[in-house]
Amino acid sequence: MHRIVIVGGGAGGIGTATRLGRKLGRKGSAHVTLVDRVESHVWKPLLHEVATGALDTGIDAVSYRGHAAANGYHFQQGRLAGLDRANRRVVLAPIYDGATELLPARDLEYDYLVIAIGSVANDFGIPGVKRHCLFLDDTEQAMGIRKILLNRFLRYASHEQRQERIKVAIVGAGATGTEMAAEMHHAVDQLRGYGYKIDTSLLDVTLIEADERILPKVGRDKISDSVARELERIGVQVLTNTRVVEVTDRNITFQGGYVVAADIVIWSAGIRGPDVLRELGGLETNRINQLVVRPTAQTTRDDRVFAIGDCCACPQDDGSWVPPRGQAARQLGHVAADNIMSMMRGEAPDNVYVYKDLGSLVNLSRFHTVGNLFSFLGGGVMVEGRIARFTYLSLYRRHLIELYGPVRGVLMILLKSLHRVIRPHLKLH
Known part of the structure; x- marks a missing residue:
């Protein structure tokens, strides 16, 4: 066999x-x-x-x-x-x-x-990245970030109102970095409903990109501009054309000597x-x-x-x-x-892969969804709002149907949708 x-x-x-x-x-x-x-x-x-x-x-x-x-x-x-x-x-x-x-x-x-x-994330040999940054390459690392964030948020679960700010820097403004920045703001906003004395005014998130614009791999400038505007509207500081040269346990140093303070640094710049x-x-x-x-x-x-x-x-x-x-x-x-x-079967492996860009979608939590569909057809079609959100969700649903088959896949989608209605919006344990 x-x-x-x-x-x-x-x-x-x-x-x-x-x-x-x-x-x-x-x-x-x-x-x-x-x-x-x-x-x-x-x-x-x-x-x-x-x-x-x-x-x-x-x-x-x-x-x-x-x-x-x-x-x-x-x-x-x-x-x-x-x-x-x-x-x-x-x-x-x-x-x-x-x-x-x-x-x-x-x-x-x-x-x-x-x-x-x-x-895995590419640290480009920059001093301090491996030692001081958090990465989001797999589930274990994501769970580690969640634990660190929950411990930091726990300080705001007492009866006293704290004014200490949480300073987070995200290096790399591709889809992962931009979506992470928005999701953190949504999480802090949700925490108020769980007895935490915190709001987004106490959260400083800085999104850092070495390229001229965020989402540099996305073909349309309009998409990058739309996402940048929404991030700035919810309070994310966006820095472009900014190269990191060193990371310490407290700061990030950029080319030219500019320094940004950060308690937590999440690295999502490049792969290898x-x-x-x-x-x-x-x-x-x-x-x-x-x-x-x-x-x-x-x-x-x-x-x-x-x-x-x-x-x-x-x-x-x-x-x-x-x-x-x-x-x-x-x-x-x-x-x-x-x-x-x-x-x-003893035949030649003649199935050749031809890449066709089906498009890119960026989902900024509940705030905004934007993207481009069918990019291989003359640049594609830009979508925003509910249509973009529905399409974004359908990508995960298609993945579930591929894994479980049509019948079980649809049942799994319905079950997961039900869980999102009846369970708490955040996992806090």
């Missing part, structure tokens, strides 16, 4: 495992295994909501083991530590609980391997592939550690090893590279799955 291993359970990884599990695993045509460091999946575009407590992982997270059992694949918890390409073995690091080893290092044999471990990718049996990587792949999603030095999502660099016909976006990870995962099935 063919053995297919997918390492990384993000949107691309779990989507690929689901597709192959349903088409091959259920029929006994292949043994499909998904590997991830943690036990459950959370859609990465919602991590900023996990960090502020707006999203409850106990309700919205997908259990890998439960999902695997229902969709014809298997799950192994573990972290990618190496790759033995000669013997087609994936090496997983041991799992510890403190000093206690729960699972030893293991090898998983494969005939086809899909690497989908995503990306995890360090382990540099050591995977001599596979080709680029300058930011991404695995270089062909448009078939196959790595350049091994036809049986595929890579999808943020951890890979996929070329386009015009000489550019597929951008590290969720839609690209999902679509490239479909290409990888189809090509693996072709190779299993």
Whole structure:
């Protein structure tokens, strides 16, 4: 029986495992295994909501083991530590609980391997970033930010009114940074209903971007301008054309010597592939550690090893590279799955990925939603307000339907909508 291993359970990884599990695993045509460091999946575009407590992982997270059992694949918890390409073995690091080893290092044999471990924040070698900044790369980090914020907010839960200001700096004004800035203001606004003596006048959020404008990867200036105006309206200080040169436990220093005080610094500027990718049996990587792949999603030095999502660099016909976006990870995962099935039938893997930008949407919590749809069609259509909000929500709903199927997916959407009505708006424990 063919053995297919997918390492990384993000949107691309779990989507690929689901597709192959349903088409091959259920029929006994292949043994499909998904590997991830943690036990459950959370859609990465919602991590900023996990960090502020707006999203409850106990309700919205997908259990890998439960999902695997229902969709014809298997799950192994573990972290990618190496790759033995000669013997087609994936090496997983041991799992510890403190000093206690729960699972030893293991090898998983494969005939086809899909690497989908995503990306991590790029600190660009700037002094103090690794030591003093918080990151939002995965659920664990988001939960860590939530704990820090809750402890800081706890100071305002007494009967006395405190005037101490909370100074937060967010470096990187892409979608993650801008959405995080708005979500923090919404969270503080909500806290007043839970007995906290705090309001947004005590929250100083500074959004910092090295580019000329926020959302530099979004094609339309109108979208960036619209988001910037809304952020400034709710009280977020937006700094553009501003480069960070050092971060300390109290301050951020910019090029030119300008300093901003910050108690909490969240870093969301740029991405790179995890360090382990540099050591995977001599596979080709680029300058930011991404695995270089062909448009078939196959790595350049091994036809049986595929890579999808943020951890890979996929070329386009015009000489550019597929951008590290969720839609690209999902679509490239479909290409990888189809090509693996072709190779299993003895056919050439001729499904080639052509990236089409379906658009970008930015959701500033309850304040504002704006974006561009079908960007590949003459620049696309700009949408704002309720239409943009509905479209933004539909992206997550489509993800749920892909994971659960049409019937169970719709039921899951209804259940989650009901939970949002009956449960508290913020998770405070």
